[in-house]
Amino acid sequence: MTRLTQHDFDPEVLKLFDQYVHGQIDRRGFLSEAGRYAVGGVTAAGLLSALSPSFAATMVAPTDPRIQARYVEYPSPQGYGTLRGYLVMPANAKGKLPAVLVVHENRGLNPHIEDVARRVAVENFIAFAPDALFPLGGYPGDEDKGRELFGKLDQVKTRADFVAATDMLRKMPEGSGKVGVVGFCYGGGIANYLPTVVKGLDAAVAFYGSQTPAAEVPKMKTPLLIHDAEKDERILAGWPAYEAALKANKVEYTHYVYPGTQHGFHNDTTPRYDEAAAKLAWTRTMDFFRKHLKA
Template identity: 70%
Template structure:
């Protein structure tokens, strides 16, 4: 059976799913509204199952001998008290390396984000992905439960935890002091936020993330590589104001919009994945980090 893609779903179902994923629509409401678009004996619950992630085939295997991976914990005095996350780095010693903070979507540190972290380590970086849900017990292994837990976080404390994670990562003995951040969806918004509060940040790559308030943009010192999806009306609606603020503050940035791609196009565990867009965005991301962080 061939892999499902976004084109296999009615566009209205994709909009409903985006609302469900981002908490604007309950599961019950999704099922009720999606039932109008069921065909071929597939139920609304079946549509939701088809659209939900499958973590069966990571691109960088957890046991890859080229990597060292482990979970780390450390204090976060201004946040929830302690941060826990997944650290990946090349196994072969070759001097100090640039460090990349990886920020997940609004479900916590799931297997897909751990895979992203390993992919960056295979490119030669020290990569670390914190789990925002750690104070609430950590990623629960179920995407629906994770989404529900995420809504219970105190975002002020969560932001402080990510700042603490960035500073911890930057100070690792195997890191060379050059720091980047990449994030997806919620994490894209966090990457934008971190750029406004970390003057030492050397590069930031938000994938389809919410833009920061225009008043905060003058604080950005890091060059930005911004990836957006052509069909992502919600995120693209904020782009003109963000672009104007970036230009006014002379912040170096590149902005790429991937025509025909859906929000979440980089996530290869769901049908919204767009292989061509994801491959191009990933190549651009790795090249950007290597050029800006050395």
């Protein structure tokens, strides 16, 4: 079966899908608007299905001999009791290793983000991917249900829980004490946020995430690597003000915009995936972590 790409869809359909996955329109709204672009026997529902993630394939299997993966729980400072995440370590690690917090999109800890955590681990880092939905029962196995649950989270508490996760990683006996973060979409926003509240965070990588408000940028001391998509008007709209604040406060940052790409270009489970851009962004990310976490 031929894999669909962003080029198989009308750009307006891709914009509608982005609005849908970020809660700007509901499912009914998407189907109503997308119906105008359904041609050749393809229905609006068919377009939505084609754009939705498929988790059939992974880049690093859960049973890959290079890693050891398990779910762990850790205390929440917000009265949730415990939080849960996916911890992945290199199987034959020698000495203490730096750790990377992997932050999911706005659906919770789905199979794709678990795969991303495994990819981090095979690069000889400890990887930990928390599930922000665990206080509400965890990722439900359905993207739409996950997105619906996500809207019920108290983001003040959820952000504090991600801070707690960085603290856990810093104190792990297997860890070197150095911690970085990489996040995607919602997680990219968290990657931009954590340097304002976590002292000593060693590196942060944001994939197409919302920017930190300019007023908070003076608190940032963490080197940043930011990956954005050329056709992501929603996210790029906030970049000029963010960049100005980063420059004014002498925050170390590198920003890449990948030509021709859509929001979500790194996610290989959807047609918005751009293989060349994703591989380049990943190589840059791992090089960035090696520089700042292993030096």
